[in-house]
Amino acid sequence: MMNRRTFLGTTAAVAALLAAPPVLGAARPKVVVIGGGAGGATAARYIAKDSKGAIDVTLIEPTRTYYTCFFSNLYLGGFREFDSLGHTYGALASQHGINVVHDWAVGVDRDARTVTLAGGDTLAYDALVVSPGIDFVEGSVPGWSVTSQNKMPHAYKAGSQTQLLKAQIEAMEDGGTYVMIAPPNPYRCPPGPYERISMVAHMLKQTKPSSKILIFDPKDKFSKMALFQDGWQRHYPGMVEWVGGDFGAIDEVRPDSMEVLVNGDTIKAAVCNVIPAMKAGTVAARAGLTNDQGWCPIVPNTMQSRLDERVYVLGDATLNGDMPKSAFSANSQAKVCAMAVRHALTGSTLFPAKYANTCWSLIGTDDGVKVGASYEPEAEKIAKTSGFISQVGEPADLRQRTYEESIGWYAGITADIFS
Amino acid sequence: MVAAGAAVAEPPTGDAERGKVVFKVCAACHAIGQGAKNRIGPHLNGVFGRQAGGIDGFRYSDGLKRAGVTGLVWDYESLDAYIENPKALVSHTRMNFPGMADAIDRAHVLAYLRRFSDNPANIPEAPPRHPPSPKLPPEVLQIKGDPAFGEYLASECTTCHRADGEHHGIPSITHWPVDDFVVAMHAYKQEIRANPVMRMIAGRLSDDEIASLAAYFADIE
Incomplete structure (x- = not known):
């Protein structure tokens, strides 16, 4: 382990000498993001966008077209075409300069700070974001x-x-x-x-x-x-x-x-x-980021793993306190994470963390309902501060509006993740 | 009958006859009384108790229709707030009226409108003790927002409201005049506007945070 770290350190130093412009004197910090869903892709996008090129961002996602789990029920109900659930990563690469790698992350060496891909490549990181979604409990x-x-x-x-x-x-x-x-x-x-x-x-x-x-x-x-x-x-x-x-x-x-x-x-x-029954996506356990229930405990004001300050965990895989496992939550957590990562690597301002979630559901034609809450970080957990829920007996036009709002939300959040 | 000079100011009680005079500024667009028809604005017969945007066949703004189906009903409080500053209550309303700042004038005109509603006996003659239009000390509108802070805070908004201004089902919030934005957010925060998601989001924003969001969204690229 020591040898490897020393070796990598030497390599990095040599690489910096050879490749870095003399004015900078150091390589751009590297962020690797595992998982291109609502958590990972949002984090990659915001880190790249808001650091304006100061951070080198690599996003690892096996699929070229990502189909959102959110709204997939509407496809089952005949309210949406399957294709409308699919999103690609072209804009993240072309608009934000993210290096998108379509491969599986199969291992993380947290001492060496590297991620191994199924294809055999090894990627070094200064900060790692893990947003692997869920897997099932055998x-x-x-x-x-x-x-x-x-x-x-x-x-x-x-x-x-x-x-x-x-x-x-x-x-x-x-x-x-x-x-x-x-x-x-x-x-x-x-x-x-x-x-x-x-x-x-x-x-x-x-x-x-x-x-x-x-x-x-x-x-x-x-x-x-x-x-x-x-x-x-x-x-x-x-x-x-x-x-x-x-x-x-x-x-x-x-x-x-x-x-x-x-x-x-x-x-x-x-x-x-x-x-x-579910647990955090398998790579989280391989990286040693899970507890004995299979979920990843996090630090509430930054989304850092409790087990490694250079690793951040987002979304469904987290044990965070009160936030539900939803795309909205993952997207919300990713923005706090992106800010914290930029602060750690470039010294940008660390603003107070704020979290929110809303989940819309469709019950029948034009019959939408929603539940939501806002959250603040406490020392031990992300804690719910206030919330609301649709009521039984609401008029039909309000339910229709709620459904239309959910369609607007889908357009909004997928643009916020993938555009 | 205006109660004035007391240690605790009593809210004014309107006088319908005086309201008839004040209504002249409304009459440029709104008809009221027997045979009144929709004009530039909808007719105002029976406005008390009506859902906002509730007259079939009148072309309301999307903002007003949305406000109506998400719970806005015209009662004394909501009409008072709307007349005081239409845009504070309903984003993008077509009601092109700068607002009536004088609470006594509003009380008069509401007393006049009350005459033309179905069950005036059920409508309070006096306004509520706590008028509901957003209470905004002038200094709140003077706060200079920090667009960089606003940009971070805005990441919470762009989960639903598209940064590029496209909208479908959820309204655009880009390029609003700063004052409109600030007043609208305080109207959610003070629970005058109805949408529960926005009440929740605005409810925990400080005055500075609202000003910063307004500054950011006003000039977003």
Whole structure:
């Protein structure tokens, strides 16, 4: 380890002597960002944009077209085209000078301060931003593993899984049963499973109205519960049954026979959408940034890892306190992180951290709801300071406005991440 | 009947006859009374209790329609705030009126409007004790914002409001006159404007932060 560090130090010094303009006398500080979603791409964009070229930013993201998990339920419900969820990285490279590398980050050596890519390259960093999203906890749904995801899709990372789930819904026969195995807390996008139920019900009501939807949920309650349950009754009466708490914990799924074993019964599913328990994206654990629950603890006023001051962790992978795992949260955290990274590397002003989140959900046509809160850093956690939620019984035109607001938000945040 | 000179100033009670005179400045655009029709502005019969932007067939600004469906109903408080400064209550309203600063004149004209609403008995004759238009000491509008600080704070806004000014479902906030921006944000902060997201965001912004945001967005490239 010592040898390697000494070696790298020497190399860097020589490189600086050879390549750096004499006026600067030192190389541009290097930031590597792992993950091109709402957290990572926003952080890369703001670090590059606001440092005006003073920081060398590399963004590592395996996919060339990134499909957002947020709004993917609207595609399932027929409210959006699949292509509208896709975003590319061209503007980050051309407008902001970010070096975008389409590869997997497979390892991080925090002593040497390097990231290893699946393609074999090694990248050095002065600061590292890790925004890897989520992965699934093996064995959390008995009988299911990632190898069964083609039979029982999770569709909780957007892309081909989302298309597969949509195709399975379209192939259902009228009278079939759509089963969702809902995840335990904490998980990405708290209202997501229930918005998905709404969107699936919207599709089934039009084409296969005798079909049923069953949700098995290990939780006693869920995000926007009263709003969703009221909406399901109004839009899809008799179609949706939610089984929660002790009765919601299933015994086993059998992907080969499309069966769900629960409370002594065997249920035959036409579609079985398994959303397993989650943990931080795998590279976070490989980098040694996770706790024993699989999440990454962070410093509330900078988003630094609690375990390494040169590493910042964003979004769904974090254990942050009160902020939910959402694209809005990740985008909000990324801006605080970008400011802190620039401060650490170039001495720019460190302003006080502010965080916010709002999650919109669509329950039926023109029936949008939202929940949101603002947050401030405290010593131990990011703490909620105030919040709001849509109310049951709101007039239809307000719900329509809320839906339109969500479309505006999607356009806004994707421009804020990718443009 | 104006209660004046007391240690604690009582809010004024309007006189509809005086209001009829004050209304002349409104009558350039608004008709009221039997057979009144929409003109440049909508007719004002039955305005109390009506949802903002609520007359079918009148071409309201998007801002006013949005305010209406997100909860703005014309009652004594909201009308008082709107007449005092239309843009403080509703962004981009087409009501091209600089505002009526005199609270007593407003009370008179509201008393006059009240005559033409369906159930005047249900409408308070006296205005509320705490008039709701944003209370802004003149020095708040004098604060010089720091655009660099505003740029950092603005990153919270651009999650929803597009920096390039494009808008669909969420209004543009770029290139606003600084005063309009400041007054609008204080109207959210003081919970006169309805949108809960904006109440939350504005609620924790200091006067300096609002001034800095206004300075940044006014001159954004």
